[in-house]
Amino acid sequence: MKILIWNENEHEMSNALVRRLYPDGIHGALAAAFKDDGSASVSTATLAEPEHGLTEEKLRNTDVLIWWGHKAHGKVSDEIVARVQQRVWEGMGLIVLHSGHFSKIFRVLMGTPCSLSWREAGEVERLWVINRNHPIAAGLPPFIEIQHEEMYGEPFTIPEPMETVFVSWFEGGEVFRSGVTFQRGAGRIFYFRPGHEAYPTYHNLQILQIIRNAAHWAHNPLPAWRTVNDAPNVPHGQAPVPLQVKGPRLHEDGEAGYR
Numbered sequence: 001m002k003i004l005i006w007n008e009n010e011h012e013m014s015n016a017l018v019r020r021l022y023p024d025g026i027h028g029a030l031a032a033a034f035k036d037d038g039s040a041s042v043s044t045a046t047l048a049e050p051e052h053g054l055t056e057e058k059l060r061n062t063d064v065l066i067w068w069g070h071k072a073h074g075k076v077s078d079e080i081v082a083r084v085q086q087r088v089w090e091g092m093g094l095i096v097l098h099s100g101h102f103s104k105i106f107r108v109l110m111g112t113p114c115s116l117s118w119r120e121a122g123e124v125e126r127l128w129v130i131n132r133n134h135p136i137a138a139g140l141p142p143f144i145e146i147q148h149e150e151m152y153g154e155p156f157t158i159p160e161p162m163e164t165v166f167v168s169w170f171e172g173g174e175v176f177r178s179g180v181t182f183q184r185g186a187g188r189i190f191y192f193r194p195g196h197e198a199y200p201t202y203h204n205l206q207i208l209q210i211i212r213n214a215a216h217w218a219h220n221p222l223p224a225w226r227t228v229n230d231a232p233n234v235p236h237g238q239a240p241v242p243l244q245v246k247g248p249r250l251h252e253d254g255e256a257g258y259r
Ligand code: ZN
Pocket: 098, 099, 150, 195, 196, 197
């Protein structure tokens, strides 16, 4: 399983607190989740690299993409967002973390605003496993407590998820659907809430275990879905049951059609 961890890597460059928490970048901390996982090979990419490190070739050789972004969502090029979306449709898994709820790729895949309420007050977050038999929750206790996290509160304007694996409660009283799954085309998508850059959340071994579980869940080894350019006309003589044309027609047998 080839995992690519993408991080905008801007807070680490501009803020001493974040750099102290994540000297190897958030992508470096996330990579540690897989260091004892013999079935995973991990690479990382950041916004500053050519094509944001998300070249056609790199994405073709990626089974699961993990995404952390926050202040630089607008700097991600639309062309590369479309490229990532195409790979998700084809079957690449996508794990979107924390402030990635407002990333272009997540919003375009969801088709909804993906907005929420929030507060940065170092609150306790109690992350409840509400779907204990789900592979993403494998090996976890009934809940995980994170001592300091940013609050994200409902309503979270996403489409109704395929599955809800985690719900968070925060010290200030709000709740949030913190771990939710979707499928787009052949691609499995997991959104996972924790991971504010001002706190050491990605050094928490239980959080890393969830991200590792999610990567295995999102890995789809089956053949890719058809692309938009693979939409063939089937002439009437080649139908599974060959038939005569009835009524008027605008298209020729075998023509490409419109896109
Ligand atoms: Zn945050």
